[in-house]
Structures are given as C-alpha cells and as structure tokens.
Amino acid sequence: xxxxxxxxxIVIIAIVILLILKNSFDISFEPVVSNIKFKRKTIYExxxxxxxxxxxxxxxxxxxxxxxxxxxxxxxxxxxxxxxTEDKSTTKLLAKNREQTVYxxxxxxxxxxxxxxxxxxxxxxxxxxxxRALELKYGKEKIKNIYLHNMVFN
Numbered sequence: 323x324x325x326x327x328x329x330x331x332i333v334i335i336a337i338v339i340l341l342i343l344k345n346s347f348d349i350s351f352e353p354v355v356s357n358i359k360f361k362r363k364t365i366y367e368x369x370x371x372x373x374x375x376x377x378x379x380x381x382x383x384x385x386x387x388x389x390x391x392x393x394x395x396x397x398x399x400x401x402x403x404x405x406x407t408e409d410k411s412t413t414k415l416l417a418k419n420r421e422q423t424v425y426x427x428x429x430x431x432x433x434x435x436x437x438x439x440x441x442x443x444x445x446x447x448x449x450x451x452x453x454r455a456l457e458l459k460y461g462k463e464k465i466k467n468i469y470l471h472n473m474v475f476n
Contacts, residue, residue, distance in 0.1 A: 323364075325331045327412075336399050340401050340438055342450075344376075344443065348471070368386050368388075369384060369385060369386045369387050369388075369420075369424050370384070370385040370386060371383070371384050371416075371417055371420040371423070371424070372384075372385075372417075373413055373414070373417045374404070376406075379406055379407075379466070380406075380407050380409065380412075381404050381405050381406040381407055381411040381413060381466075382405045382407070382413055382417055382423070383403075383404045383405075383471070384402065384403055384405070384420075384423070384424060384427070384459070385402045385406075386400065386402065387400070387401045387402070387403070387424055387427050387428055387431070388400045389428040389429075389431035389432050390400075390431075390432055391431070391432070391434060391435055391475070392432060392434055392435045393435045393436055393437075395421045397436055397475060397476055398475070398476045399434070399436065399439065399473065399474070399475055400472075400473070400474045400475075400476075401427070401431065401432050401472070401473050401474075402470075402471040402472040403427070403452075403468055403469060403471055404468070404469040404471060405423075405465060405467075405468055405469075406454065406465070406466040406467045406469065407464060407465060407466060408463060408464055408465070408466055411464075412460065412461075412464045415460060416456075416460065422459065423456070423459075426455050426459055427452055427455070427456075428455060429455065430448070430451045430452050430455050433460040434448055439444070439473060439475070445470060445473075448470075449467075449468040449469075449470065452468050453465050453467070453468050
C-alpha cells in the first residue's frame with residue numbers, strides 16, 4: 323500500500339509540474355493531437371471524383387456517393403453519376419470543391435425514398451433536384467445535365 327501511495331504521489335507531482343511548465347512556456351499539445359491521422363474512411367467519404375471530357379463536352383464523373391434515404395427503415399442509396407457542365411472552368415470548380423459537390427448531392431439524396439427512385443419520373447425529378455442544388459451553389463446555367471450511371475439501394 324505504501325508503494326502505491328508513493329507512485330500515485332509521483333504521478334500527481336509530474337502532472338502538476340507538466341502543467342506549470344506548459345503555462346510558463348506557453349506550450350501547446352495541439353500539434354501532437356492534430357497530426358494524428360485516422361486511416362479509416364467512413365462509407366460516406368469513399369467517393370471518387372474525375373474530370374472527364376466526352377466529345378466537346380466537359381464534366382465530372384463521381385462514384386460512390388452514399389447517403390441515407392428518406393425511408394424510415396434505415397435504408398441507404400449509393401449513386402454514381404456524371405455531371406455535364408457548360409464549360410471547362412465549371413468542371414474544374416466542381417472537381418476542386420469535390421467535398422462540397424458530393425455533400426450537396428448527398429443532401430438531395432436524403433430527401434428521397436427508395437420507392438421514389440424506382441420509377442422513371444422519380445429518377446427524372448431526382449436529377450432535376452440535383453441540378454437545382456448544384457446551380458444554387460455554383461451559379462445558374464452552369465450545369466447542362468445530370469446522368470445517372472449506377473444506383474443501388476440496400
């Protein structure tokens with residue numbers, strides 16, 4: 323018991339000294355903590371964005387956009403799509419702001435039930451909503467069309 327008390331006292335004294343030194347020399351532990359890299363990405367962060375030129379048209383191909391659906395039973399939607407833009411500069415802007423672009427699309431996805439996306443009219447409305455959301459973010463008349471490449475429900 324005496325050894326445990328001595329060890330505990332040494333640990334407490336070391337912590338107090340460390341805190342005094344930290345305040346005296348304005349030492350921050352933030353660089354140590356901020357350099358920790360978490361290797362595992364969540365399913366929502368595993369998207370891929372590629373700039374593509376098809377004929378004379380420029381666009382961005384985005385794979386693996388995942389979002390929860392509006393269904394009440396915890397269903398998810400995974401979409402791969404191609405965004406055709408009006409010009410090369412818009413394409414570069416979409417690719418540069420890849421996270422914003424993907425999260426804008428994922429936000430639209432959360433408003434749809436899987437049953438809404440099973441019909442041609444539902445898919446057409448889904449693409450219109452994505453186009454509208456991207457135009458609000460990047461400007462009117464910047465997005466020509468949205469093409470769904472792949473859509474999977476769980």
